[in-house]
Amino acid sequence: MKRFFAWGALIFGLLYFALPLICMTNFSLKMRRGEYSFDAYGKVLTDPRFQETFSYSVVMALFTIVFGVLLVVPTAYWVRLKLPHLRPYIEFITLLPLVIPAIVIVFGYIRLYNTSSWLPLTGTTFGTNLLLMFGYATLALPYMYRAVDTGLRTIDVSTLTEAAQSLGAGWTTILSRIILPNVLVAVLSGAFLTFAIVIGEFTMAALLNRPAFGPYMQLLGANRAYEPAALAVISFGITWGCLGLIQLVSRYQKGAPPKA
Numbered sequence: 001m002k003r004f005f006a007w008g009a010l011i012f013g014l015l016y017f018a019l020p021l022i023c024m025t026n027f028s029l030k031m032r033r034g035e036y037s038f039d040a041y042g043k044v045l046t047d048p049r050f051q052e053t054f055s056y057s058v059v060m061a062l063f064t065i066v067f068g069v070l071l072v073v074p075t076a077y078w079v080r081l082k083l084p085h086l087r088p089y090i091e092f093i094t095l096l097p098l099v100i101p102a103i104v105i106v107f108g109y110i111r112l113y114n115t116s117s118w119l120p121l122t123g124t125t126f127g128t129n130l131l132l133m134f135g136y137a138t139l140a141l142p143y144m145y146r147a148v149d150t151g152l153r154t155i156d157v158s159t160l161t162e163a164a165q166s167l168g169a170g171w172t173t174i175l176s177r178i179i180l181p182n183v184l185v186a187v188l189s190g191a192f193l194t195f196a197i198v199i200g201e202f203t204m205a206a207l208l209n210r211p212a213f214g215p216y217m218q219l220l221g222a223n224r225a226y227e228p229a230a231l232a233v234i235s236f237g238i239t240w241g242c243l244g245l246i247q248l249v250s251r252y253q254k255g256a257p258p259k260a
Helices: 004-029 039-046 049-080 082-099 102-112 123-155 157-166 171-183 186-199 203-207 213-223 227-250
Strands: none
Touching: 004 227, 039 049, 039 227, 049 082, 049 157, 049 171, 049 186, 049 203, 049 213, 102 123, 102 203, 102 227, 123 186, 123 203, 157 171, 171 186, 186 213, 203 213, 203 227, 213 227
16 A cells, blocks of 8 residues: 555646646647747757847856855865864755745845945946855855765765875865866766756846846746747756756766775
């Protein structure tokens, strides 16, 4: 009986998630009356606005990943090495973006960094892009930090650090040539999650008036029928592609000896 309920719950969960996707995909292929076609996908992919917004979000995702790695890896390493008593507080801070809505964060940014403030970031395109990148990094912080922290648990940080220092290595060398290579798979996992978050994020990009992919999806959904369904399938494919890459790179971490 327990096995029956377990299989029943699994099948229900699969149907609950798969049926809407199947129906949406089926609808996206019916732009040409009476037959299936990829016309909606062709129109979306050749739309200059799609190319512009998708390219912008990809570039922002790459910058966010780099900033997140530079922020999280040294922080997680230093907390584990020198300040283990601060771990509960750091974990609490990194969890805050999960409970604070993105709209609250972005309104705080606008209030604090508007053109009449002491640091008018929203007064220039570069400043607004920088502010949006910080916002994306904040949203991705829980996932990036936990991925890196999990990677650090698999290696002996203290021993590797002492060995490197005995050979005359400085902190920059230790981080870049010893710690980072050993947690590279964890960093890549956090990077793929960050990429998926940035590609689909709407609230911050819309309120900061940036040409990102999320607002483009909303705008297209308000004015078209078949193209939004095709765009949703593409976005879903990107997200699942990132999850697949996480699973792929995770295989290389199992059984790999620490690098020294």
